Amino acid sequence: MPRDLPAPLHEMGTLRDKPPRAPAAHDQPFPAATKPATVSLLAGQGNPLKAFLHHLAEMTRCREHDQLDLTTITALYRMTGALSATMLDVTQANGRLYTQATAVIEQDTVRAYFDDAAGTDEASRQEPCPQPLADGIRRRACPVEADDGNGQHLIWLPVWLNDRIQCCILLAYATPCDADSRILIEGIVKVYSNHQSLLDYSERDSLTGLLNRKTFDARFARMTAQCHQPKPHAQPGQPERRHTEQARENWLAVVDIDHFKKINDRFGHLYGDEVLILLANLLKSSFRANERIFRFGGEEFVILLRSATKENATMVFERLRRAIEQYDFPQVGRVTISLGFVSISSDTPVVVLGHADQALYYAKQHGRNQVQFYDQLVAERLLHREDASGSVEFF
Numbered sequence: 001m002p003r004d005l006p007a008p009l010h011e012m013g014t015l016r017d018k019p020p021r022a023p024a025a026h027d028q029p030f031p032a033a034t035k036p037a038t039v040s041l042l043a044g045q046g047n048p049l050k051a052f053l054h055h056l057a058e059m060t061r062c063r064e065h066d067q068l069d070l071t072t073i074t075a076l077y078r079m080t081g082a083l084s085a086t087m088l089d090v091t092q093a094n095g096r097l098y099t100q101a102t103a104v105i106e107q108d109t110v111r112a113y114f115d116d117a118a119g120t121d122e123a124s125r126q127e128p129c130p131q132p133l134a135d136g137i138r139r140r141a142c143p144v145e146a147d148d149g150n151g152q153h154l155i156w157l158p159v160w161l162n163d164r165i166q167c168c169i170l171l172a173y174a175t176p177c178d179a180d181s182r183i184l185i186e187g188i189v190k191v192y193s194n195h196q197s198l199l200d201y202s203e204r205d206s207l208t209g210l211l212n213r214k215t216f217d218a219r220f221a222r223m224t225a226q227c228h229q230p231k232p233h234a235q236p237g238q239p240e241r242r243h244t245e246q247a248r249e250n251w252l253a254v255v256d257i258d259h260f261k262k263i264n265d266r267f268g269h270l271y272g273d274e275v276l277i278l279l280a281n282l283l284k285s286s287f288r289a290n291e292r293i294f295r296f297g298g299e300e301f302v303i304l305l306r307s308a309t310k311e312n313a314t315m316v317f318e319r320l321r322r323a324i325e326q327y328d329f330p331q332v333g334r335v336t337i338s339l340g341f342v343s344i345s346s347d348t349p350v351v352v353l354g355h356a357d358q359a360l361y362y363a364k365q366h367g368r369n370q371v372q373f374y375d376q377l378v379a380e381r382l383l384h385r386e387d388a389s390g391s392v393e394f395f
């Protein structure tokens, strides 16, 4: 019986507390002729009801999305003997679906990309959505199943929120599951989806699905805490990585749609809302899962970009500006944004946001549809460092 508790988020790493899994029926090598079509994943679970209730209690205790995601894939991995359990972020851009892993458990090891302080090298990649899943999402099917061609049976469990695909859980098995196991999987996913919609109500902006202003301070604090954690020292004989480590920083950008009022006035608020939704999708598809995007209200968005050099940050934000400029918004046509960004120092969120706002304001005042870097504007004496009163002054 799995009596072990899922480790709290900050302790997650290797699932050391997990007892060695008793060899389940599907671990045994079957001669081809006797291999069963399905196998009960509940076999060998001891008291599955007790384990199920334990995991339910852990899931419903979660007060944050990231924590809930990890606890849910942990429950599915531990209870159903999956070879791996993955939480996928699903986004749509230019009519195509993309997936990106935000957390994975495999071989008793957890990788949580949203909390990854190791830097962009370690981050997961956005991939085109696998065809069976894309077809399943369009049919609103759940679960979606397929063999991966390498001896694994895959089960995708797409999760919708307010008619919008939100994320998807991917489970990999050695063989297809039996009916009881499916009931268990679907039950856990149903609880996950219900609890997620409760969290969403308080954490997310209802129009775009992006994180809301209320969640910003906590995410910002977590990011700055991680960037102040001591870096591992180079081992004797290994080259120092000082240059790379010093060059990488975390960044905050404030994005504002140009002349959005005119869009509303000319096309109406419904089209204005559609622009906000499409722009949110473009933002989501432009950044990795461990980077955070917030709608601060109105047509203003904030991005927390992790561990990038100044050149990379500039390149990523410029690429976003161009992608939006080139996107054909239905009926509305061309939309542009202005963006101000700043490196995240030890300043408070209010100060960092204020500096990014100053750079954004500069971009608005100097032609819009541009990216401006606060420190550079200050270095070039185009902008005064904001004083305590919060006033912005141009040279």
Ligand SMILES: Nc1nc2c(ncn2[C@@H]2O[C@H](COP(=O)(O)OP(=O)(O)OP(=O)(O)O)[C@@H](O)[C@H]2O)c(=O)[nH]1
Pocket (backbone or CB within 6 Å): 207, 256, 257, 258, 259, 260, 261, 262, 264, 268, 269, 270, 271, 272, 273, 276, 297, 298, 299, 364, 368
């Ligand atoms: N459709 C829609 N409009 C919104 C929403 N929230 C705010 N707005 C509108 O966004 C517009 C913001 O206008 P302004 O602050 O004047 O800025 P702007 O027209 O984008 O001009 P610049 O920022 O200077 O380029 C206002 O007309 C608001 O009514 C929303 O949720 N939906």
